[in-house]
Amino acid sequence: LPTCGAREALSLALEKLFYPGDELIATSLEWPSYEAMADKNHLRLVRVDVPEDFSYPLQGIEDAITPRTKAIIINSPHNPTGRILSQEEMESLAEIAIQYKLLIISDEVYNGVNTDGFLRSIAGIAGMKERILYINSFSKIFAIPGWRMGYVCGPADLIRIMASEKADYNGNKDTLPQYAIKIALEGYRPQIAAFIDENNASYRKNTEYVCREFEKLGIGLVYPKGAFYVFFRIPPMVGMDSEEFADKLLEAGVAIAPGIVFGKEWNGYMRLCIALKQKEIRLIVKKIRENIKGSDRND
Amino acid sequence: LPTCGAREALSLALEKLFYPGDELIATSLEWPSYEAMADKNHLRLVRVDVPEDFSYPLQGIEDAITPRTKAIIINSPHNPTGRILSQEEMESLAEIAIQYKLLIISDEVYNGVNTDGFLRSIAGIAGMKERILYINSFSKIFAIPGWRMGYVCGPADLIRIMASEKADYNGNKDTLPQYAIKIALEGYRPQIAAFIDENNASYRKNTEYVCREFEKLGIGLVYPKGAFYVFFRIPPMVGMDSEEFADKLLEAGVAIAPGIVFGKEWNGYMRLCIALKQKEIRLIVKKIRENIKGSDRND
Numbered sequence: 001l002p003t004c005g006a007r008e009a010l011s012l013a014l015e016k017l018f019y020p021g022d023e024l025i026a027t028s029l030e031w032p033s034y035e036a037m038a039d040k041n042h043l044r045l046v047r048v049d050v051p052e053d054f055s056y057p058l059q060g061i062e063d064a065i066t067p068r069t070k071a072i073i074i075n076s077p078h079n080p081t082g083r084i085l086s087q088e089e090m091e092s093l094a095e096i097a098i099q100y101k102l103l104i105i106s107d108e109v110y111n112g113v114n115t116d117g118f119l120r121s122i123a124g125i126a127g128m129k130e131r132i133l134y135i136n137s138f139s140k141i142f143a144i145p146g147w148r149m150g151y152v153c154g155p156a157d158l159i160r161i162m163a164s165e166k167a168d169y170n171g172n173k174d175t176l177p178q179y180a181i182k183i184a185l186e187g188y189r190p191q192i193a194a195f196i197d198e199n200n201a202s203y204r205k206n207t208e209y210v211c212r213e214f215e216k217l218g219i220g221l222v223y224p225k226g227a228f229y230v231f232f233r234i235p236p237m238v239g240m241d242s243e244e245f246a247d248k249l250l251e252a253g254v255a256i257a258p259g260i261v262f263g264k265e266w267n268g269y270m271r272l273c274i275a276l277k278q279k280e281i282r283l284i285v286k287k288i289r290e291n292i293k294g295s296d297r298n299d
Numbered sequence: 300l301p302t303c304g305a306r307e308a309l310s311l312a313l314e315k316l317f318y319p320g321d322e323l324i325a326t327s328l329e330w331p332s333y334e335a336m337a338d339k340n341h342l343r344l345v346r347v348d349v350p351e352d353f354s355y356p357l358q359g360i361e362d363a364i365t366p367r368t369k370a371i372i373i374n375s376p377h378n379p380t381g382r383i384l385s386q387e388e389m390e391s392l393a394e395i396a397i398q399y400k401l402l403i404i405s406d407e408v409y410n411g412v413n414t415d416g417f418l419r420s421i422a423g424i425a426g427m428k429e430r431i432l433y434i435n436s437f438s439k440i441f442a443i444p445g446w447r448m449g450y451v452c453g454p455a456d457l458i459r460i461m462a463s464e465k466a467d468y469n470g471n472k473d474t475l476p477q478y479a480i481k482i483a484l485e486g487y488r489p490q491i492a493a494f495i496d497e498n499n500a501s502y503r504k505n506t507e508y509v510c511r512e513f514e515k516l517g518i519g520l521v522y523p524k525g526a527f528y529v530f531f532r533i534p535p536m537v538g539m540d541s542e543e544f545a546d547k548l549l550e551a552g553v554a555i556a557p558g559i560v561f562g563k564e565w566n567g568y569m570r571l572c573i574a575l576k577q578k579e580i581r582l583i584v585k586k587i588r589e590n591i592k593g594s595d596r597n598d
Contacts, residue, residue: 004303008469036467146474168335170307175445176475 001163002151002173006109006137007033009152012162013105013133014041018070024105025064026073027057029081031107032261034073044068047263054081054222054231056089062096071103072096076119077110080231080262080271082207082224084119094125105133109150110227112196113140114203119226123153130155138181140228141196143275147177199275203228206274206281213285217292228275231259234268235292241267245291252287300462301450301472305408305436306332308451311461312404312432313340317369323404324363325372326356328380330406331560333372343367346562353380353521353530355388361395370402371395375418376409379530379561379570381506381523383418393424404432408449409526411495412439413502418525422452429454437480439527440495442574446476498574502527505573505580512584516591527574530558533567534591540566544590551586 003009010033018024020042026034028047038045046069048060061072072093076085085093097104104122112118123134137150152162166172184192210230211223220233234245242258249256259269274281302308309332317323319341325333327346337344345368347359360371371392375384384392396403403421411417422433436449451461465471483491509529510522519532533544541557548555558568573580 004469004473011468033467040467146471148470148473168332168339169310170303170469171447172445174303174447174473174476176479177473180475 001153001159001166002149002178003166004150004170004173005139005145005148006107006135006150006152008148008166009133009135009150009162010034010037010105010107012165013135013152013158014038014043016161016165017103017133017158018043021068022070023066023068024071024073025061025069026075027061029054029262029266030073030075031079032263045073054083056083056085058089058092061093065096065100065102069100069102071105073105073107074122075107075110077113077115077224077226079110079227080229080257081222082114082227082229082231083222084115084225085122087120090120090122091125094122094128097131098127101131103131103133104128105135107135109135109137109140111136111141112200113226114200114207114224114228115226133158138177142181142184142192143195143199144177147180149173149177149181202278203274206276206278209278209281210272210274210285213289217289219288219292228273230272230274232270232272234259234270238292242270243267245270248291249287252291254284254287256284300452300458300465301448301477302465303449303469303472304438304444304447305406305434305449305451307447307465308432308434308449308461309333309336309404309406311464312434312451312457313337313342315460315464316402316432316457317342320367321369322365322367323370323372324360324368325374326360328353328561328565329372329374330378331562334562344372353382355382355384357388357391360392364395364399364401368399368401370404372404372406373421374406374409376412376414376523376525378409378526379528379556380521381413381526381528381530382521383414383524384421386419389419389421390424393421393427396430397426400430402430402432403427404434406434408434408436408439410435410440411499412525413499413506413523413527414525432457437476441480441483441491442494442498443476446479448472448476448480501577502573505575505577508577508580509571509573509584512588516588518587518591527572529571529573531569531571533558533569537591541569542566544569547590548586551590553583553586555583 014037023044023046024038025046027050029050035045046064048057048064050057106122108121122128123132133152133154135152139145207224214221214232219235221230224230238245242260246256246258257271259266313336322343322345323337324345326349328349334344345363347356347363349356405421407420422431432451432453434451438444506523513520513531518534520529523529537544541559545555545557556570558565
């Protein structure tokens with residue numbers, strides 16, 4: 001089902017495929033809209049703590065399952081940490097989903113972004129066809145977020161419910177971006193591959209540069225394996241929470257998402273988007289360096 | 300606020316601007332989605348009977364107002380009758396809206412379609428700026444329904460609420476159709492005017508032909524003053540309700556909307572869309588004629 005961004009696919013799923021009080025499991029560090037959408041539809045998003053090293057809390061996920069659990073939401077590559085689920089983790093998740101009769105909602109909007117080729121999807125694991133909602137979008141991989149070209153694949157009966165709701169709510173996804181992408185996919189595969197490679201080379205270079213410079217500054221982070229964010233800990237000597245630090249950086253002309261948008265336990269973190277030109281990245285690192293040093297001098 | 304069709308503008312309005320139990324007034328013959336959207340949002344759509352001649356039941360509308368009434372939905376030119384609200388009717392509606400502190404939801408998606416130029420909107424009447432949701436779309440007037448290019452204008456506080464909900468639900472309306480229409484409006488006004496004139500000339504020709512032929516067949520209808528539908532009464536000698544007649548015509552290769560989709564009191568009517576090529580219209584009239592005569596022979 002083509003949708004207005006992956007966002008609409010998730011909105012439709014959470015609106016129509018569950019009952020109030022149903023539980024969906026994700027980790028404690030996710031794109032904030034998962035929880036907002038769950039709240040809106042009177043669903044409970046169960047947030048499983050992620051460990052210090054941001055590894056995937058597989059055991060915690062299984063432990064969080066209750067009779068009310070209906071789905072597990074996964075996001076790999078992960079916003080904001082760039083974590084990637086391993087094949088073993090996906091196989092374990094598939095086993096859990098089958099054992100407990102759960103739906104897996106796999107948000108793969110960063111699949112292929114800043115990674116070495118496209119990652120295998122959990123959708124390909126045996127037994128998953130019946131219990132997956134595969135959600136993706138061309139926004140990140142084609143760098144066309146404004147086109148709102150998302151889609152969702154899954155069992156026909158579930159897609160039919162979502163398609164019917166979409167038809168009632170706002171009709172079909174409009175045709176212009178669909179035709180443009182169809183033409184691109186049918187006739188311009190090498191150009192698309194070159195475009196993605198070029199973007200990924202730039203993302204990788206920026207990721208490496210930022211991580212190296214942050215390490216020099218003693219900023220804690222886990223090296224992202226995909227997506228285009230660096231999620232880092234605010235050095236204690238800054239003495240600010242994430243909103244204060246974001247405001248201070250904004251005054252210096254740098255916009256970075258404060259960790260608190262991901263939940264109050266992330267108030268000591270920031271999410272830097274590295275999908276920028278190299279000289280912009282250098283400027284940002286410079287401003288962050290100055291603001292850390294500036295904080296130091298104020299002590 | 301740009302929206303995915305006028306449909307999304309209405310969906311957002313009915314979802315976010317009213318409370319469960321609020322009453323919205325319309326006539327008993329409207330685009331079926333008004334009632335479906337009202338039901339979905341636990342609002343009551345009060346349907347005011349339209350007289351035999353399909354004139355606008357202004358007195359009935361005013362009589363239907365209760366303390367729970369929050370808005371009146373109007374649609375001019377009207378789907379399915381092609382009725383146009385007169386300046387006097389709009390002024391009376393504006394007075395009623397101001398007196399009872401109601402919102403007017405003006406669905407003008409057929410404004411300029413099959414009419415002699417664009418019609419004045421109720422939005423232009425003094426005192427209405429604060430209490431109108433003006434809903435329109437490029438779908439009909441530019442003949443681009445697949446682009447889903449709708450929009451809604453109204454008081455800033457209401458638009459802000461709808462914009463926030465849209466951002467959460469599926470993000471912005473995508474940019475491709477917006478840029479295409481911007482370019483058209485900025486640089487191609489004469490071509491657009493010629494395109495609309497050409498379409499309207501064809502719609503008018505088809506309307507006149509169908510009404511003339513139907514009159515010969517003794518089919519009851521009211522001549523449409525706008526939009527591209529002819530809403531007609533199934534001749535008694537057909538001896539079928541609207542669904543049966545629609546099915547029979549479908550077998551003959553002709554798709555006409557059965558009146559029952561507008562409510563069970565319209566089961567003796569059909570809505571023919573005349574936005575077709577002239578030879579298609581001739582074929583449809585021929586098939587209807589044959590099916591009426593065929594019914595006759597079966598008696």
